[in-house]
Each structure stands twice: as structure tokens, then as C-alpha cells.
Amino acid sequence: MPYIKDDMKKKDSEKLDDMKKEIYEAVSAEAQKLSDENKHTEEDQQKPAVEKTADDEDDKKSADIDSLMTQLTAGEKSLAEADDRFKRLQADFTNFRRRSTQEKSEIADVVLQGLIKDMLPILDNFERALAVEGDDIDALKKGIKMVFTQFNEVLVKNGLETIKTTGEKFDPNFHQAVMRVQDAEKEDNTIEQELQKGYIVHGRVIRPSMVKVVSN
Numbered sequence: 015m016p017y018i019k020d021d022m023k024k025k026d027s028e029k030l031d032d033m034k035k036e037i038y039e040a041v042s043a044e045a046q047k048l049s050d051e052n053k054h055t056e057e058d059q060q061k062p063a064v065e066k067t068a069d070d071e072d073d074k075k076s077a078d079i080d081s082l083m084t085q086l087t088a089g090e091k092s093l094a095e096a097d098d099r100f101k102r103l104q105a106d107f108t109n110f111r112r113r114s115t116q117e118k119s120e121i122a123d124v125v126l127q128g129l130i131k132d133m134l135p136i137l138d139n140f141e142r143a144l145a146v147e148g149d150d151i152d153a154l155k156k157g158i159k160m161v162f163t164q165f166n167e168v169l170v171k172n173g174l175e176t177i178k179t180t181g182e183k184f185d186p187n188f189h190q191a192v193m194r195v196q197d198a199e200k201e202d203n204t205i206e207q208e209l210q211k212g213y214i215v216h217g218r219v220i221r222p223s224m225v226k227v228v229s230n
Contacts, residue, residue, distance in 0.1 A: 132168040136161055177212035177223045179205045188212060190222040194229035204228045 143157040177188050184191060184203040195206050205225045212223030 129168075129172055132171060133165070136165050136168065139164065173216040175214040177214060177219070179208040179212075179223050179225055181205070184225065184227045188214075188219060188222055189225045189227075191227045192224050193226040195226055196230050197228045198230060200228045202228055202230055 139157070139161045143154065143161065146153065146157070179189065182189075182205050184205055189205065189212065192209060197204075197206060200206070204227070206228050207226040208223055209226060210224035212219065212221050214220065
């Protein structure tokens with residue numbers, strides 16, 4: 015009888031172990047199933063978020079592109095306006111330069127016409143002098159002197175000035191030294207003699223005086 019009891023106890027123990035094993039395996043399987051379901055649930059929950067983030071990024075990119083296109087359109091409009099203003103200014107400048115050139119030419123013509131008109135009486139006197147017959151040298155000299163005086167007056171009237179040389183110091187802006195001489199009674203760079211007159215018109219030298227300069 016003790017042997018039978020031990021045998022039954024052993025079988026019960028083995029059966030209990032088998033039941034525990036089955037229960038453990040069943041619980042493990044259920045736990046794995048729940049874990050798999052939770053994993054899929056989390057993935058499903060995250061998937062819309064990812065898709066939503068992607069959509070947001072696409073919307074942002076689209077908005078950026080629209081903004082850039084707006085800026086580009088505004089820039090092209092500003093460039094076109096600037097180009098139009100430049101073309102108008104260029105046309106205005108071309109017209110101004112043409113008018114200025116024309117006005118200068120007209121002014122030059124008026125000045126020249128005035129000068130020639132002032133010289134016409136001199137031309138008349140030359141013709142009268144040449145028309146005089148005979149060998150009266152004094153009369154000829156008197157006529158030439160009168161014409162010279164009249165001619166000089168016309169030139170002075172139109173802005174001609176004679177450059178001073180007598181007793182002046184040599185100035186390269188107004189004089190041209192063609193000879194140098196020694197003269198102990200005069201200072202260096204003093205003009206000794208004028209060889210050819212120099213002239214100024216309205217403050218500008220048109221011909222310097224040719225002079226002889228003291229150089230001790």
C-alpha cells in the first residue's frame with residue numbers, strides 16, 4: 015500500500031507539472047499575442063502621424079514655393095520698371111545732348127556772324143585803300159594805320175587782350191622764351207625784349223608772347 019501511495023503521488027506531481035507547463039505556455043502565448051497586437055496598434059497610431067508630418071512638410075514647401083514665386087514676380091516687375099526708367103532717361107539724355115550740340119553750334123554761328131559783321135567796315139576800307147591811285151606814300155600809310163586801328167578795335171570788342179611783356183617777369187603760362195641774354199642791370203627772368211606779341215581771349219591764352227629773357 016505505501017508503494018501505491020507513492021506512485022500515485024508521483025503521478026499527481028507529474029500531472030501537476032504538466033498542467034503548470036500548459037498554463038505557462040498558454041499564458042506566454044497570450045502575452046505574446048497581446049504584445050504583437052500592442053505593437054501593431056502603436057505602429058498604426060504612429061503611421062498617421064508620420065503621414066501627417068509629411069503632409070505638413072509638403073504644405074510648407076508649397077507655401078515656400080508660392081512665396082518665392084511672388085517675390086520673383088515682384089522682382090521681375092521692379093526690374094521691368096527700372097529698365098523702363100533707364101530707357102526714358104537714356105532717351106532724355108540723348109535728346110538733351112542733341113539739343114545742347116545744336117545750341118552750341120547755333121551760338122558759334124551767331125558769334126562768328128557778329129565778328130564778321132564787325133570786320134566788314136575794315137574790308138570796305140581795304141578796298142578803298144587799294145582803289146587809291148598815285149604814289150602818295152603818306153596817304154597810303156595813313157589809310158593802313160586807320161585800318162589797323164579799326165581792326166584792333168574790333169578784336170578788342172570781341173574779347174582780345176594783349177599779353178604784357180615790357181618790364182614783366184617771365185611767366186611760362188603767358189610767355190615763350192626763345193632767347194636768353196645776360197644783362198647785369200636787370201634781374202634774372204626779366205623779359206628783355208618782345209619778339210612777337212601774345213594774345214588772350216576771354217581769359218584764355220590763344221598765343222603766348224615770344225620773348226627774350228635775362229639769364230645772368
